[in-house]
Amino acid sequence: MALEHAILVSLLERPGSGYELARRFDRSIGYFWTATHQQIYRVLKRMEADGWIDAQDVPQDGRPDKKVHSVAAPGRAALAAWMAEPVEPESVRHTLAVKIRGAAYGDPAALIAETERHRTAHADRLARYLAGERRDFPEGGEPTESEELQHVVLRGGIAYERMTLEWLDDVLATLRRLARARTASDRTQS
Amino acid sequence: MALEHAILVSLLERPGSGYELARRFDRSIGYFWTATHQQIYRVLKRMEADGWIDAQDVPQDGRPDKKVHSVAAPGRAALAAWMAEPVEPESVRHTLAVKIRGAAYGDPAALIAETERHRTAHADRLARYLAGERRDFPEGGEPTESEELQHVVLRGGIAYERMTLEWLDDVLATLRRLARARTASDRTQS
DNA sequence: CTTGCCTATGCAACGAGTTGCATACCAGGA
DNA sequence: TCCTGGTATGCAACTCGTTGCATAGGCAAG
Numbered sequence: 001m002a003l004e005h006a007i008l009v010s011l012l013e014r015p016g017s018g019y020e021l022a023r024r025f026d027r028s029i030g031y032f033w034t035a036t037h038q039q040i041y042r043v044l045k046r047m048e049a050d051g052w053i054d055a056q057d058v059p060q061d062g063r064p065d066k067k068v069h070s071v072a073a074p075g076r077a078a079l080a081a082w083m084a085e086p087v088e089p090e091s092v093r094h095t096l097a098v099k100i101r102g103a104a105y106g107d108p109a110a111l112i113a114e115t116e117r118h119r120t121a122h123a124d125r126l127a128r129y130l131a132g133e134r135r136d137f138p139e140g141g142e143p144t145e146s147e148e149l150q151h152v153v154l155r156g157g158i159a160y161e162r163m164t165l166e167w168l169d170d171v172l173a174t175l176r177r178l179a180r181a182r183t184a185s186d187r188t189q190s
Numbered sequence: 191m192a193l194e195h196a197i198l199v200s201l202l203e204r205p206g207s208g209y210e211l212a213r214r215f216d217r218s219i220g221y222f223w224t225a226t227h228q229q230i231y232r233v234l235k236r237m238e239a240d241g242w243i244d245a246q247d248v249p250q251d252g253r254p255d256k257k258v259h260s261v262a263a264p265g266r267a268a269l270a271a272w273m274a275e276p277v278e279p280e281s282v283r284h285t286l287a288v289k290i291r292g293a294a295y296g297d298p299a300a301l302i303a304e305t306e307r308h309r310t311a312h313a314d315r316l317a318r319y320l321a322g323e324r325r326d327f328p329e330g331g332e333p334t335e336s337e338e339l340q341h342v343v344l345r346g347g348i349a350y351e352r353m354t355l356e357w358l359d360d361v362l363a364t365l366r367r368l369a370r371a372r373t374a375s376d377r378t379q380s
Numbered sequence: 381c382t383t384g385c386c387t388a389t390g391c392a393a394c395g396a397g398t399t400g401c402a403t404a405c406c407a408g409g410a
Numbered sequence: 411t412c413c414t415g416g417t418a419t420g421c422a423a424c425t426c427g428t429t430g431c432a433t434a435g436g437c438a439a440g
């Protein structure tokens with residue numbers, strides 16, 4: 001279970017509340033993991049019960065109190081143990097690809113808009129990643145070890161989004177070609 | 191839920207038993223979805239109960255009987271309905287990246303072997319994909335519409351594996367650099 | 381002063397995927 | 411004859427992730 005460990009890493013990088021963690025999952029952690037706040041609070045509760053993390057109530061003014069968590073020794077040990085055991089690459093799951101294969105039994109042209117939507121979403125993600133890279137890893141900086149590791153993970157996200165954009169262009173070209181071919185054969189028949 | 195629809199697409203491409211579907215998930219369907227045989231049988235049962243697919247007992251000699259499924263009209267309709275509604279891109283989940291970020295709080299050198307394992311696994315997958323491409327989509331062939339769509343999905347898998355291999359090389363270079371830096375500062379301290 | 385929005389935490393039900401196990405038929409080799 | 415391995419189907423328990431909902435305080439705009 002990697003969510004626990006992603007949270008441990010994030011709390012090691014900087015202690016924080018469930019709410020703050022949820023926002024990190026929209027930024028730097030989002031480069032490699034996603035989770036809703038509900039999931040985060042549930043896991044935090046379990047980790048606190050297991051003694052992996054500590055909790056400290058922090059009153060705030062102008063906003064509700066928060067519970068700031070930090071990693072305890074057993075949590076560090078659990079992370080180290082998990083780091084040592086091998087993990088398998090994620091299994092492939094690509095919903096849009098299911099639709100593309102299914103388009104043969106529907107209308108390829110109907111998938112174009114959907115594919116363009118995905119293209120926009122990935123272009124946005126790439127733009128956010130690149131902005132994050134410029135902000136957090138400027139040229140000529142002297143990165144710490146942790147920052148070097150964060151950067152190489154981000155480079156992975158950037159490479160993924162670039163690759164995906166190129167592929168989606170390939171998909172769009174293919175769908176448009178097939179749509180033209182269908183229109184042509186329609187005209188032939190009528 | 192895309193597993194049902196992936197199975198519908200596969201059964202449209204060619205009717206088959208649960209066992210045969212499971213093997214397809216190791217080949218062409220594996221380019222975009224994974225599932226165990228347990229999952230497949232469970233979903234087939236539900237789809238049969240819902241009238242999405244038909245089942246026919248086929249006796250075989252030299253091996254156990256099998257239940258061959260094919261898509262019924264309601265199944266085709268369900269697939270068409272699902273194709274028409276938008277889906278979101280998958281959420282990011284990358285276990286190895288969690289470990290990379292965690293390496294700052296452990297030993298970066300200890301991750302090298304694991305990363306190399308992943309590199310080998312992805313290189314193997316790429317080789318299988320390329321072999322599948324040569325076999326199923328030879329140069330100069332005249333692909334049908336369905337084959338064109340299958341091919342563009344496979345090209346996505348190939349692009350993903352190539353990108354991943356390049357990134358893993360980047361990761362390995364980074365880990366080795368950090369490992370050397372740690373060794374050097376160890377020598378300085380001692 | 382009400383309405384919307386942000387901060388902050390959480391429960392409950394459900395759905396999808398994983399893991400372990402079970403059954404049964406048949407073939408081929410030790 | 412027994413053991414291994416491939417074909418073929420399936421149940422049960424569990425974990426993880428998703429979705430909907432609930433509560434509560436504070437701020438700013440209309």
